[in-house]
Amino acid sequence: MDRRETAALLAYIGRLDPRTIRTDQGEARDQLAQWHELLENVPPTTPHGWDARTIVREHYSVSPYPILPADIGRPWAKYKSDRLNRHTDPTPSADPDDQAAWTAELVLRRRAVATGQVQPTEYRQLSRGRTQPRTPSVPQQLGSCIPQEVRAALAPWRTARAAHEAAVARGDLDVLAVPCEKCGATVGRLCRIRRIDRGGFPRDNRPIAEPHQCRLELAAAQDGRQPSAV
Structure with missing residues (x-):
């Protein structure tokens, strides 16, 4: 002043x-x-x-x-610092091969931002709005992340899962599309049964190829079919 x-x-x-x-x-x-x-x-x-x-x-x-x-001087210094911290240098219009002009344009822009002559140029933030309706269908369009050849190689060690995938490929009822009320298996997970050790105490759970009857009936009801074994 x-x-x-x-x-x-x-x-x-x-x-x-x-x-x-x-x-x-x-x-x-x-x-x-x-x-x-x-x-x-x-x-x-x-x-x-x-x-x-x-x-x-x-x-x-x-x-x-x-x-x-x-x-008064201290708040002014903070005002300039805050504005420069929010500023992202836009690409100068000067020729990039002309280093002096390129640098001069950056310096002038920063000085104008710091002294409050122009507003800082900030990165645009990600929108927090609703996703597009097509977004949820993208994973289904992509399919499984496991290649078919890898599935085939793993089949001997995941017999229950392989049997289910083969049944679905034949057009049979997809029982894993619904949760199981008996064992608590979530959608996409095989039904499980509890294994008992020799002392009669529960040890752990293991997946089974055949779904529980209640899950089979629920999947059939949602699909509009008559329940049958997978």
């Missing part, structure tokens, strides 16, 4: 805090010279969000002490 703008700011401060008013002409001149030297690089206002008078009002709303030039 120039000397006239500094004088106007001091007059505004004097209205809020008469303690800062200097009645002696020499003291007033020294006060103006001091504030102007310390705040010469601080503008009174910017087009985007900075007003030195607002800083003065906020100071006196929370502090009983007279305001100092640092109480």
Whole structure:
């Protein structure tokens, strides 16, 4: 701010805090010279969000002490830093082979952003809106992530799963499309039975090829077929 703008700011401060008013002409001149030297690089206002008078009002709303030039210079430095932290340099329009022009355009843009002349250029954030209706069908269109040749190679070690996949491929009822109420198997999981050790205590669960009858009936009801073994 120039000397006239500094004088106007001091007059505004004097209205809020008469303690800062200097009645002696020499003291007033020294006060103006001091504030102007310390705040010469601080503008009174910017087009985007900075007003030195607002800083003065906020100071006196929370502090009983007279305001100092640092109480205005510190928020100005934070204002510039916050804006630059939110700024992402757009690609300059200058020729990339002209390093001086390229750098000069970046510097001018950053200076304009820092001093509140233009708004920061920020990355666009991901939308939090609803997904498109076609999005849920994409996994079904892609199919299984396990290639067919790998499924064939694993078949001897996953006989129950292989039997189910073969039945579905033949057009039989897909029993795994519904959960099982008896063993708690979720959709896509084989039914399980509890194994008992020699002492008569439950040890663990193991998958079985044949689904429980309640699951078979539920799948048939949803598919509109008569229940039959898989």
